Structure formats: C-alpha cells, structure tokens
Amino acid sequence: MVPELPEVETVRQGLARWVIGRRIDRVEVLHPRAVRRHVPGGAHFADVLAGRTVLDVRRRGKYLWLPLDSGDAVIGHLGMSGQLLLQPATAPDEAHLRVRFRFADDGPELRFVDQRTFGGLSVSEGGATLPSEIAHIARDPLDPEFSDTQFGAALRRRRTEVKRALLDQTLISGVGNIYADEALWRAGLHGARPTDALTGPAARRLLGHVRDVLGEAITAGGTSFDALYVDVNGESGYFDRSLNVYGREGQPCRRCAAPIRREAFMNRSSYSCPRCQPRPRAAAHT
DNA sequence: CCCCGAGCCTGGAGGC
DNA sequence: TGCCTCCAGGCTCGGG
Incomplete structure (x- = not known):
C-alpha cells in the first residue's frame, strides 16, 4: 500500500506518541540511499543526531519532520514503500531496514524500513519550525490555514x-x-x-x-x-x-x-x- | 515562470 | 518450475 496523506498522518500520530521527549543515543545508517538527501552524508547524519532530544512530530503534505532540541529537524518521506516502526532492540532486523535510531532510555528503537528506497531521511539545519527543504510543499486541505x-x-x-x-x-x-x-x-x-x-x-x-x-x-x-x-x-x-x-x-x-x-x-x-x-x-x- | 516527462527502485504477479 | 516482462507511483530535475 502506498502511503498518502492519511497514512502519513496516521504514522505521525503514532510517532508522536512514541518518540516525543526521548533522547537519541545512536543512529545507524544501513543503506546510503536512504539518506541521499542528506548531502553531508550518512556519517554526518548519524553524528549530528546523537544526543539530541525529539521535541515534536510534524507533517507537511506527505513529509514528516521531527524538531530537535538543537533547532535542527529530521525530515522523513516514506516514498512508495517506507515504514517507520518502533521495535524492541531484540527484534530481528527487517529485510529492508535502512536506518536505526537507538534512544538513551533503552526503550523501543525507531526503524526506517523501505524496500524500494524512494523514501528517505535527512537532517535540516535549523529546520525545527519548517525545514526550508520542504517549504515549497503546499499546505494540505485539512490544514486550518489552507486557503x-x-x-x-x-x-x-x-x-x-x-x-x-x-x-x-x-x-x-x-x-x-x-x-x-x-x-x-x-x-x-x-x-x-x-x-x-x-x-x-x-x-x-x-x-x-x-x-x-x-x-x-x-x-x-x-x-x-x-x-x-x-x-x-x-x-x-x-x-x-x-x-x-x-x-x-x-x-x-x-x-x-x-x-x-x-x-x-x-x-x-x-x-x-x-x-x-x-x-x-x-x-x-x- | 510554467509545464511536461524521464528516471529512480525492487518484489510480486502473471505469461509462456 | 523458472525466466522474463510488467506494474506499482511520489518526487526531483532537466528540457522546452
């Protein structure tokens, strides 16, 4: 099933419930294509996220972004086949696991799983309010500010x-x-x-x-x-x-x-x- | 600026 | 049964 707005909104709500307020301990990038939009590369992606706390989970169209206490934000798009899963660390890796977020509380991991890698993650510098990378995306018709x-x-x-x-x-x-x-x-x-x-x-x-x-x-x-x-x-x-x-x-x-x-x-x-x-x-x- | 279309990607389905 | 082709389609980017 291809995620459209309703699916992405459902994911947003689920994520909000499970990751807000948690501090990221370590990030593993398992497939470079999943972070291809992060120009400085996968190692930088992981470095800049270590130690940061997730403040919120927001959505613009089919994009999600997670404002961080650093003022940056993690941007995510599920593409055609992406999933964001919360899994206990003991759960075996999914076949198409691309990125793993471990948290400092040792609670469930956040996993980005994407068979076809049309989706991906990146970090937007200073993008907590609205990442410039997705500022061109219009509001959706359920947004109160949609005209x-x-x-x-x-x-x-x-x-x-x-x-x-x-x-x-x-x-x-x-x-x-x-x-x-x-x-x-x-x-x-x-x-x-x-x-x-x-x-x-x-x-x-x-x-x-x-x-x-x-x-x-x-x-x-x-x-x-x-x-x-x-x-x-x-x-x-x-x-x-x-x-x-x-x-x-x-x-x-x-x-x-x-x-x-x-x-x-x-x-x-x-x-x-x-x-x-x-x-x-x-x-x-x- | 506006509009269009190619290309990205992989696994499942169906034909032979 | 196995190989091949087709199909799914959001988004970016280059060309007109």
Whole structure:
C-alpha cells in the first residue's frame, strides 16, 4: 500500500506518541540511499543526531519532520514503500531496514524500513519550525490555514489537466494517485479536464470532495495506536481503504453500474467511470 | 515562470 | 518450475 496523506498522518500520530521527549543515543545508517538527501552524508547524519532530544512530530503534505532540541529537524518521506516502526532492540532486523535510531532510555528503537528506497531521511539545519527543504510543499486541505479561495484561483490559473494539478504538491499537498481518482469520481470530473475551463463552483466542489476523501481515510485509519507498531503497509490490518474507483477496472460503478475504466496516465493508471466522468471532447488549449 | 516527462527502485504477479 | 516482462507511483530535475 502506498502511503498518502492519511497514512502519513496516521504514522505521525503514532510517532508522536512514541518518540516525543526521548533522547537519541545512536543512529545507524544501513543503506546510503536512504539518506541521499542528506548531502553531508550518512556519517554526518548519524553524528549530528546523537544526543539530541525529539521535541515534536510534524507533517507537511506527505513529509514528516521531527524538531530537535538543537533547532535542527529530521525530515522523513516514506516514498512508495517506507515504514517507520518502533521495535524492541531484540527484534530481528527487517529485510529492508535502512536506518536505526537507538534512544538513551533503552526503550523501543525507531526503524526506517523501505524496500524500494524512494523514501528517505535527512537532517535540516535549523529546520525545527519548517525545514526550508520542504517549504515549497503546499499546505494540505485539512490544514486550518489552507486557503480554499487561493487554491481555487490558483487551480483555474493553471494551464493543465485537473488530475495533474491535484498531484502537484506545490498547489495542494497530500493527494496521490489513489485519492485523486477517488475525489474526481465523487466530483464527476474526468482527470483530463482542463483546469482553466473549470468554473469557480466546480473547483470548490472538487476541493470539497478531496477534503472528504482524505478526512474519511484518516478517520478510518486512526483507530488504534496501542500496538507498539507504526505501520503504513496495512499489514496490521487497521488501515482499510474503501475505494470507489481506484483499482476497480471492469467492476460496476457504485453510482451508475457502468464498468469502471482504466486509462494510461503518466506511466501509471487512472481509474474512472466512463458515464459519470466523460472524457473532455478535445484539448481546450490553444 | 510554467509545464511536461524521464528516471529512480525492487518484489510480486502473471505469461509462456 | 523458472525466466522474463510488467506494474506499482511520489518526487526531483532537466528540457522546452
């Protein structure tokens, strides 16, 4: 399961519960690619974190960051397959364990596990408030400071297709391929619709659906953090997505029963209902 | 500045 | 059964 905003938020809450206030004793980098965004390298990454205390766990879009008592912050992105696990030191190493954080209290370790290493960790110097490395990421629609008006205007200024725009993290964050398809289905819009042809009300409706889809997923996912296990791969079974179109090619649309279609999109797939979400007739761009 | 698309990565699934 | 190809897709970066 690919982590999108709801999964990352679930991880954030789990991490907050287990690591805030703890002092890092030692960090081990087991795969250089997992810290490739940390330009000074893995040894520096480990050095600068030793002895630091975690003050908080915050999120911007799909990025997490952990402000430290040094004023720096650990930035994390789960990519496609990343997990942040809390494990007793006695637990055997995971097959794709990339980074291990041991704490001074000898409590559970924090482990970054990532099969495909699209994700990674880095330290942002002075980034406790908001790391400059992720300052370009827009707020997500569940953020109280997200501006619906600004989003609507920016969306309609774009000269692109609406699904592309939803996936643009500098415009709106936290939306990935899955929830983009779900929101477009709810809105009755085909992803190839040109953004500059959307009316103001249509843009507002779409945003409302994006917000609903994300909010419902968080509610569904944030059931229990009692287990000493913060998992984004759904293996613990607590994160059960109920999807209306994504991955349902050929199955009946839950609104009109037409078979859901799958179309190529950016070397991946888009799912939509051929009846509820008709393709735009032609390119509206000149 | 804005938009687009290539490339990064590995394991599971499915075809033959 | 084993080898091969395809597929999953968020993000960065270079080109137009």
